[in-house]
Amino acid sequence: MAAVARGRGLPRAWLCRRAGPGCGRHYRAALCTELKQPLAIEEVASRPVRPHEVRVDVHFCGVNFADILVCRGQYQEKPQLPFTPGMEFSGTVLETGTDVSTVKEGDRVIGVSGFNGMAEECIIDPKTLWQIPERVPLREAATLPVSYGTAILALEHRACTRPGETVLVTAAAGATGLAVVDVATNVLQAQVIAAAGSDEKCKLAMQKGAQSTVNYGQGGLKEAVRKLVGSGGVSVAIDTVGGDVFLEALRSLAWEGRIVVVGFAGGTIASVPANLLLLKNVSAMGLYWGRYKEQNFPVFSRTLSSALQYCQQGRIQPHIGAVFKLEERERESTSRGRSRLPAEQGARCGARSQDPGIMT
Ligand SMILES: NC(=O)c1ccc[n+]([C@@H]2O[C@H](COP(=O)([O-])OP(=O)(O)OC[C@H]3O[C@@H](n4cnc5c(N)ncnc54)[C@H](OP(=O)(O)O)[C@@H]3O)[C@@H](O)[C@H]2O)c1
DSSP: OOOOBOOOOOOHHHHHHSSSTTSSOEEEEEEBOSTTSOOEEEEEEOOOOOTTOEEEEEEEEOOOHHHHHHHTTOSSSOOOSSBOOOSEEEEEEEEEOTTOOSOOTTOEEEEEOSSOOSBSEEEEOGGGEEEOOTTSOHHHHHTSHHHHHHHHIIIIIISOOOTTOEEEESSTTSHHHHHHHHHHHHTTOOEEEEEESSHHHHHHHHHHTOSEEEETTSSOHHHHHHHHHOTTOEEEEEESSOHHHHHHHHHTEEEEEEEEEOOOTTSOOOOOOHHHHHHTTOEEEEOOGGGHHHHOHHHHHHHHHHHHHHHHTTSOOOOOOEEEOTTOOOOOOOSTTOOOOTTOOOSSEEEOOSOGGGOO
């Protein structure tokens, strides 16, 4: 379907003031109506909130790797067309259902939705809303859930990282990588080796707090890490790339080291040679942050609360790669020669982007 924004050009505030809650109102939403095609911006009719639901005025929505995958039909979850992408957002509570007592109108919140954040408003279960502390701006807050939630879960819950341990982070200038670098250095007091595909990306990771870097675009990761830490290896590795980068990170582990499989941005899923686990008593473990929402909600919720708390305390500082307006649906992807994003998102997005080339 053609990518046409069909907003009526009215000020948002006007749209929000019309009629009573949920009655006859409309809001603009980004819609994926066809996979691998640009998103359409359409006016959608508001529906009344049910007793256990909350309506949020969405101010910023994070743009994640998973949003791009889902709009291409390449994500593990495949919502039915048409759908609105956007898994994380920040905003203010517009209206609460009669059974809701945990938030009230006007509260500043972040939310984690299945897919529906790239819209001017969304209706959500209050269980997946967290109050934003006063010193955390809405823009920064929107970028916390996926990347910082994942980083905190990987480092604290899965790898049990201890102060002073050496942490190797691959794709360290990606959204997840930068969050891992930030939490590992500035919260957990670990020594971080940031590995990335260019000198520019390594520089960005250093600015976030990494102690040393490896540009794996210029040579082998394992050898470079060995030069930095000696034959002992690193205590923890957090990998979002997969393929050979994962295997080299696995081979860089120290005795009783831990590697966390977070993603396969490079497109290749490596097999783990079990003998490597045995020889140095190392552990390889997986992490799927979103799955904790169903499987272990207290752990999931703690990642969000911790991220907000660390941000409020000034210990972490999310990196905003770029900010798009809702109607800006197409943008050049600047990394690794990826072609034009077919379904680029943007809902006044606090978009974290990996690539210094599109930083604002
Ligand atoms: N398991 C979970 O719960 C979870 C949560 C969040 C993210 N993830 C996954 O983690 C991965 C990274 O996510 P992100 O948000 O950090 O993404 P991002 O901000 O887009 O960063 C991706 C990074 O991956 C590296 N990369 C290597 N090969 C690539 C390729 N062929 N295309 C694109 N990037 C490539 C690039 O860094 P270099 O050039 O430095 O290699 C790039 O900066 C994704 O696979 C995502 O789905 C998983």
